[in-house]
Amino acid sequence: MLKANYAVHFQEFENVNDAAGCIEAFAERKSSFGTLFRTAGNVTDDLVLKALILNAASDLDRGDDRLKHLTNQYRDGEFDNVGWVEAICEFAGANNASQAPLVGFSSILDKAKHACECNDFHSAIPLLLQCEPSIDVLRQLLICAFELNDLELTSQTLDYFHNAPRDLQDRALAMRSAGQWYQTLCKETGLLHKATTGYSADVALPTNWHLWLNRLNQDDEWQEAIEVLQFGMNAWDVEIYRDDATQRQMFAEAQTGSRSETAEAALRFAMPHLLTAFIPEGQFIREFKSLYLNFALMLSLDDEIGKDDLTALATLTEAILESDPVASSAKNEFQDLLEILETAWSRVQSSHYLDWTLTILDLLIAFNVNHRTPIDGYLNCIISSFRQWSGRVRLDQWDFLHQLFEELGQQARLTNLKPEKSQGTDSGEVNVLSLAGKSVAIYTLTERIGRQAEQMIRNRFEGVKVHLLHTKASTDRLIQLSQSADIFIINTWDSKHAATGAIKQNRGNEKTTLIPEGKSAGSLVRSLVVSIGGQEV
Incomplete structure (x- = not known):
């Protein structure tokens, strides 16, 4: 909606570089936008970001920090019309400086009420916070915070509310709708159970990731921890941990702190949110290496570790190895990682997860970990597991195992490991001529994975x-193969949208397109085997 509104109503002003006319037109339409401009987190679309900048520039009563933040975000995004954004900022700053703050209004409260009537809640809250507490001010603040759904502004609102005289609080909440707004805001910020028994001023709403985790570690009764975290996803910036080693250390200490079983359960649900934040859009951040190691350790020690945790652990393994681990006499992060992986496998080992052990070994080989620290312990874990469940190992798993050990020059360790006739394998009955004369296309950005899968298929x-x-x-070539290949395997775990979109667009419904469950070569081949008649174990 933001994108469409900007394109329809304001793009024409940008085309002729009319910043004054654009801001004036925006101000005229602002009352019709409702809550369209509530906090949206990090923005990557050019038009949406310009719409947010225009909104911030149209009313600087709440200060220019928001405008500066959005403008810097636009510059960092390397969009193509920085000059236009700077023109908006320049005009807005000059225009705001020349205006008296209360032109047309008898008081700050009067101006705040007008902003509320225009649905400009972002401007109303800073004005209301300047007012002396009253029943009217408290109710106006509650409705503004309720409409905005912004964690920081909700926190400011509740701080103001709880510092007001208690009789004013009670009288403000006597109106049923105000009481409902208040209860909702308290629940969303984790203060609901405090609100029902009287607010305690020493309980502060977390304003960043490590404060959230510290509170989780310390408060066994924090029932709204996950709700607060979900709000924090848009409000808390992970960049402070990239730029500031002290902040990063504080988060690392919170990760390794002790916590109750209740908090551990909450953290288990929170882990996907944490990994989404610290691996933004699947991109690993080198400065977060120590945090990735701690996340991996937390997963490996979880008594309820399962399939999703192993998938996350594989992602963290790659993130750690991408982040240039240290191997020295004083500190060997490669060895730390191997111990974490062996611990995780000891807790979850099952024939159902043998693919995971191969995926991890493939990563260790790809990053030459065996040249930095011995990996014999992990190899022994794999050999022991394959021997224990030899009758349940699929043929594609045997193939991948032999290929990986051959790369290490340790294929002799697999002698007599595979039974002469595998029992219960999924694909032993698949005819070797099942794909004769057919073409299989594999799309993956990791060339090593593609070559491994190709070799396994040809074998x-x-x-x-x-x-x-x-x-x-x-x-x-991609379009041609999309149209002609009998089977197309797309490794979506490391693909680009432009390429995958073209593949899907150019393949007919009658052709087979496979999306493997995992990133490894074994997963790619497994999806192929199942598609032509192999059975799941």
Whole structure:
């Protein structure tokens, strides 16, 4: 909606570089936007960001910090019209400085009420916070915070409310709707149970990730921890932990702090949110290496570790290895990682998760971990597990295992490990000629994974043609194979939207397109085997 509104109503002003006219037109329409401009977290769209900048520039009563933040975000995003954004900021600053703060209004409260009537709640709250507490002010603040759904402004509102005289609080809440707004805000910020028994001023709403985790560690009765975290996803910036080593250390200490079983359960539910924040859009941040190690340790020690946790642990393993671990006599992060992985496997080991052990080994080989620290302990875990469940190991798993050990030059360790006739395998009955004369295309950005999958397919099936694609964008060859390949395997775990979109767009419904469950070569081959008749174990 923001994007469409900007394109329809304000793009024309940008085209002729009329900042004054644009801000004036925005001010005229602002009352019709409602809560469209509530906090939206990090923004990556050019038009949406310009709309937010225009909103901030149209009323600087609440200060210019928001405008500066959005403008810097626009510059950092390397969008193509920084000059236009700077023109808006320049005009807004000059215009705001020349205006008396209360032109047309008898008081700050009067101006705040007018902003509320225009649905400009962002401007209303800072004005209301300047007023002396009254029943009217308290109710106006509650409705503004309720409409905005902004964690920081909600926190400011509740702080103001709870510092007001108690009789004013009670009289403000006597109106049923005000009481409902208050209860909702308290619940969303984790203060509901405090509100029912009287607010305690020493309980502060977390304003960043490590304060949230510290409170979780210390408060066994924090029932709204996950709700607060979900609000914090938009309000809390992880960049402070990238830029400030002290802040990063504080978060690391919170990660390794002791907590109750109740808090551990809450943290288990919170882990996907934490990983989403600290691995933004799947991008690993080198400065977060120590935090990734701690996250991995937390997962490995979880008594209820399961499939999703192992998937997250594989992602963290890659993140740690991408972040240049240290290997020295004083500190060996490679060894720390291996101990974490072995601990996790000891807690969850099952034939159902053998694919995970191979995925991890593939990562260790890809990053030459065996050249930095011994990996014999992990290899022994794998060999022991394959021996224990040899009758349940699939043929594609045996193939991948032998390929990986061959890369390490340790194939001799697998001698006599595989039974002459595997019992209960899924694909032993799949005919080696099942793919004869057919073409299989594999799209993955990781060339190593593609080559491994190709080799496993060629070893397994006769007469099959395998085509590998690693391009980040749509190309003529990618489109041609999308249209002609009998089977197309898309590794969505490390693909680019432009390429995957072109593949799906150019494949007919009659053709087979496979999306593997995992990133490894074994997962790619497994999806192929199942598609032609192999059975799940």
